[in-house]
Amino acid sequence: MNAEKIPDIIIGRLPVYLRALQRMADNGLKTTSSQELGEHVGISAAQIRKDISQFGEFGKQGTGYSIAYLLDKLREILKVDRIWDVALVGAGDMGHALANYPGFQNRGFCIVAIFDNSDEKIGQKIGAFVVQDADNIVESIKAANIKIAMLTVPAIAAQSVAEKLIQAGVRAILNYAPINLNVPNTVKVQYIDPATHLQRMTYYL
């Protein structure tokens, strides 16, 4: 298993398999097949077998996959067999929704710090957190050794905040600001922009 050799597109599908397998486990299922998993995720059984086989032999011909075993392996591969501390920058509506989002639980992530630059928001409580002054991003994130951040600031502020995060040691940014970030290739960025996602569908209407 070599990080350089697995295409990004395969890595991108593993969290989707993981999510579906977790749901099967929650529903009390013990084993599954590439066929059944494929129906849950809308991907062909052949593609699933091929993707999973990149990492070793996890299934048995005829008996399928042990869900618990495959869950363990996928979590290990994706490095979510641990809990990652996550910083959230931007305490607006989207920041609030993420701070209160129950879906990070059991999926490897825990928001541990929230920052904003507005005097109105600094000191405010969101759930268990007190919003911190964005001026302290670099020292706070460095001190807490946080490697992952979510960015829900306005587009105009996103690049400069991203640079501070990277300076503080962040290596993965989930960017909700509707703008592309220029980052060194040692830093990963994923983008969530609902308007962009909607525009990917209107073409077909």
Add this chain to the structure above:
Amino acid sequence: MNAEKIPDIIIGRLPVYLRALQRMADNGLKTTSSQELGEHVGISAAQIRKDISQFGEFGKQGTGYSIAYLLDKLREILKVDRIWDVALVGAGDMGHALANYPGFQNRGFCIVAIFDNSDEKIGQKIGAFVVQDADNIVESIKAANIKIAMLTVPAIAAQSVAEKLIQAGVRAILNYAPINLNVPNTVKVQYIDPATHLQRMTYYL
């Protein structure tokens, strides 16, 4: 230009070009090059030229692209040269954030109806909207001829709500529920799940 012939992966990049070009226009720029656009979106100039050339000849050798012209063409191709009415189902934290999200403005979308099934939320005001009873989804959406919906309900409810939306005539769903939807192939679904996006990055950390 034939909808059947353009690969989905190219269509998926067009909204990113559109967003960057819109930002350039907002900043007062009149022309750009595939090189410059590429730097903004993190995609090679060659790929951009190839993607855009699928739809015709929009640039001139040596003088580049007229931003206004390319914006018009991309909006026309993506069918966001109009405003699409959008229904929002789920008035929780994420639903609130989307209802208040300023980023749909000028990008082709307008939320026109919000639904929830909780007695506490039905009748509540979110911005200019009164949350409607989810029992009325089918008739309301049919009557308003809405083709696009955003789904921010819990995973367990998502499939049944999606089926109601499709029955009402919805053909594109932006799904925030952390579960895959089974839909006919006449319906498009895009997924936003922050935990999945984060898990696509931890592999590389």
